[in-house]
Amino acid sequence: MRIGITCYPTLGGSGVVATELGKLLAERGHEVHFITSSVPFRLGRFMKNVYVHEVEVVQYDVFRHPPYDLALAARMAQVARLVGLDLLHVHYAVPHAISAYLAKQMVGPALKVVTTLHGTDITVLGYDQTMKCVIRFGIEQSDAVTAVSDSLVEETRRLLHVDKPIRRIYNFVDTRVYDRRDASDLRREWAPRGEAVLIHISNFRPVKRPVDVVEVFARVRRTLPAKLVLIGEGPQLPLVQERLAAENLHRDVLFLGRQADVAPLLSAADLLLLPSEKESFGLVALEAMACGVPVIATRTGGLPEVVVDGECGFLSPVGDVAKMAADALTLLADRDLYARFSANARRRAHERFAAERICDEYEALYREVVEAPAQQERV
Numbered sequence: 001m002r003i004g005i006t007c008y009p010t011l012g013g014s015g016v017v018a019t020e021l022g023k024l025l026a027e028r029g030h031e032v033h034f035i036t037s038s039v040p041f042r043l044g045r046f047m048k049n050v051y052v053h054e055v056e057v058v059q060y061d062v063f064r065h066p067p068y069d070l071a072l073a074a075r076m077a078q079v080a081r082l083v084g085l086d087l088l089h090v091h092y093a094v095p096h097a098i099s100a101y102l103a104k105q106m107v108g109p110a111l112k113v114v115t116t117l118h119g120t121d122i123t124v125l126g127y128d129q130t131m132k133c134v135i136r137f138g139i140e141q142s143d144a145v146t147a148v149s150d151s152l153v154e155e156t157r158r159l160l161h162v163d164k165p166i167r168r169i170y171n172f173v174d175t176r177v178y179d180r181r182d183a184s185d186l187r188r189e190w191a192p193r194g195e196a197v198l199i200h201i202s203n204f205r206p207v208k209r210p211v212d213v214v215e216v217f218a219r220v221r222r223t224l225p226a227k228l229v230l231i232g233e234g235p236q237l238p239l240v241q242e243r244l245a246a247e248n249l250h251r252d253v254l255f256l257g258r259q260a261d262v263a264p265l266l267s268a269a270d271l272l273l274l275p276s277e278k279e280s281f282g283l284v285a286l287e288a289m290a291c292g293v294p295v296i297a298t299r300t301g302g303l304p305e306v307v308v309d310g311e312c313g314f315l316s317p318v319g320d321v322a323k324m325a326a327d328a329l330t331l332l333a334d335r336d337l338y339a340r341f342s343a344n345a346r347r348r349a350h351e352r353f354a355a356e357r358i359c360d361e362y363e364a365l366y367r368e369v370v371e372a373p374a375q376q377e378r379v
Contacts, residue, residue: 001030001031001086001087001366001370002030002031002033002083002084002085002086003022003025003030003031003032003033003085003086003087003088003089003366004033004034004035004076004079004080004085004087004088004089005018005019005021005022005032005033005034005035005088005089005090005091006018006034006035006036006072006076006088006089006090006091006096006099006100007019007034007036007040007090007091007092007096008036008037008091008092009034009036009037009038009039009040009041010041012203013118013119013171013281013283013284014091014092014116014118014119015040015041015042015091016042016283017091017118017148017171017172017283018040018089018091018116019034019040019041019042019043020042020172020174020355021089021172021358021359021362022034022040022043022050023043023047023050024174024355024356024359025359025362025363026047026048026049026050027049028359028363029049030049031049031051031083032049032050032051033051033052033053033079033083033085034050034051034052034053035053035055035072035075035076035079035088036052036053036054036055037054037055037068037072038054039052039054040052041260042260044260051083053075053078053079055068055071055072055075056071056075057071058071068095069095069098069099070099070102072095072096072099073098073099073100073102073103073106074103074106076088076099076100076102076103077102077103077106077107080103080107080111081107085111086111086112086366086370087111087112087113087114087143087366087369087370088100088103088104088111088112088113088114089114089115089116089362089366090113090114090115090116091115091116091118092116092117092118092120093115093117093122093135093138093139094131094134094135094138096115097113097115097138097139097141097142098134098137098138100113100115100142101113101137101138101141101142112143112144112369112370112372113141113142113143113144114142114143114144114145114146114365114366114369115138115139115142115144115145115146116145116146116147116148116169117139117145117146117147117148117152117156117166117280118147118148118152118280118281119148119152119278119279119280119281119301120280122135122147122152122155122156122159122160122280132159132160135160136160136161136162139156139160139162139164139166140162140163140164142164143369143372144165144167144365144368144369145164145165145166145167146166146167146168146169146365147166147167147168147169147280148168148169148170148171148280148281148302149168149170149280149281149301149302149305150168150302150305151280151301151302151304151305152168152280152281152301152302153166153168155301167365169358169361169362169365170281170305170352170353170358171281171283171286171353171358172286172353172354172355172357172358172359173283173286173287173290173349173350173353173354173355174355175290175349175350175354175355177263178263178266178287178290178291178349179263179290179291179346179350180267180291180292180346181263181264181267181291182267183264183265183267183268186264186265186267186268187268190227190229190254190268191227193225194225195224195225195226195227195252196220196224196225196226196227196270196271196332197226197227197228197229197268197269197270197271198216198217198220198226198227198228198229198269198270198271198272198273198328199228199229199230199231199265199266199269199271199272199273199288199293200213200228200229200230200231200232200272200273200274201231201232201262201272201284202232202234202274202276202284203232203233203234204232204233204234204235204236204237204240205234205235205236206235206236206277207276207277207278208234208236208275208276208277209275209276209277209298209318209319210230210234210236210237210239210240211236211239211240211243212275212319212321212324213228213230213240213273213275214240214243214244214247214249215243215321215325216273216275216296216321216324216325216328217249217253217273218247218249219321219322219325219326220325220328220329220332221249221252223329224329224332224333226252226332227252227253227254228249228252228253228254229253229254229256229265229268229269230253230254230255230256231256231257231258231259231262231265232257232258232259233257233258237255241255262284262287263287263291266287266288266291266293267291267292267293269288269293270293270294270331270332270338271293271294271295271296271313271328271331271332272284272285272288272293272294272295272296272297272313273296273297273324273328274295274296274297274298274303275296275297275298275316275318275319275321275324276297276298276300276301276303276318277298277300277318278300278301279297279298279300279301279302279303280301280302281301281302281303281305281306282297282301282302282303282306282307285297285303285306285307285313286306286349286353288345289306289307289312289313289345289346289348289349290345290346290349290350290353291346292342292343292345292346293342293345294312294313294314294331294338294341294342294345295307295312295313295314295345296313296314296316296324296327296328296331297313297314297315297316298315298316298317298318298320298324299315299316299317299318300318303315306353308344308348311341311344311348312341312344312345312348313327313341313345314327314330314331
């Protein structure tokens with residue numbers, strides 16, 4: 001098949017999943033065309049069967065804000081005609097599903113549209129009364145819709161009252177990349193005295209509650225020596241730095257900024273801290289588990305579908321930093337328990353969320369959509 005993929009090309013779970021899916025599809029012989037504002041950061045080296053078509057937004061004095069969604073729709077239609085795309089797989093309902101709908105109107109009903117909901121388009125924009133009708137329209141006009149967790153499917157139905165079938169297809173992890181590695185050299189560099197190593201990876205937005213990471217770490221440090229590794233950047237990073245300084249913990253924290261390849265870094269850690277307020281899936285939790293790292297997280301959104309509480313890690317109510325710290329100490333203090341959780345986490349990630357398995361699900365959906373007869377426009 002010839003498949004067009006549109007996603008946000010920057011750091012973030014949706015862009016990671018979309019890019020990795022495209023790479024897997026290309027490996028299977030499909031022709032994959034990324035139609036994005038820039039080269040997806042996870043695309044990396046040249047790959048056979050992978051093409052990138054960047055969207056150029058026209059700068060015109062009349063427009064206060066350049067119309068990216070219209071430029072994207074035009075580029076989608078152009079690529080679809082040029083290479084004969086079978087379908088467009090867009091990640092996020094707005095603006096991507098709307099742009100894909102416009103492209104389909106320009107190209108014709110033979111071009112099918114698959115929309116994947118990742119979370120923010122529902123959990124944030126879905127609560128905006130001015131955006132609800134647009135999101136609902138994008139979903140209803142898609143030929144097929146998927147969501148990355150059962151929790152997100154339920155929230156979409158509750159908020160938008162859509163009748164469209166929504167198929168749950170989980171996010172995935174490439175176990176060729178995400179697996180436990182020998183990271184002894186890195187670990188010695190981070191924790192030269194054998195300290196425990198806690199790690200947090202996010203975009204440091206308020207919804208990730210990164211200040212709670214500091215609170216959990218501070219409580220752990222009162223009981224045993226530990227180091228904290230922070231990966232990523234975002235608006236609350238300065239606040240995190242201030243809190244660490246106020247707690248006199250800044251000397252025990254490593255700030256690594258944005259990192260494209262986190263598998264070696266995860267392999268050097270003992271625990272992942274993920275105290276998010278909302279997580280439609282929690283891709284970083286899955287990546288940590290695949291590397292044998294138990295997860296200390298919140299019981300929110302799709303996280304309970306990824307992290308089995310009491311087997312792969314521990315889940316707590318949002319904001320309960322005392323329980324999260326106690327759970328972390330429980331695992332760090334009992335080597336046998338830790339080894340069992342580590343093995344459970346790796347096994348669950350490699351068996352339930354392996355890339356090959358999830359790619360099979362997407363391929364089956366693509367075949368259903370492409371082979372279905374063209375339908376009349378739904379209004």
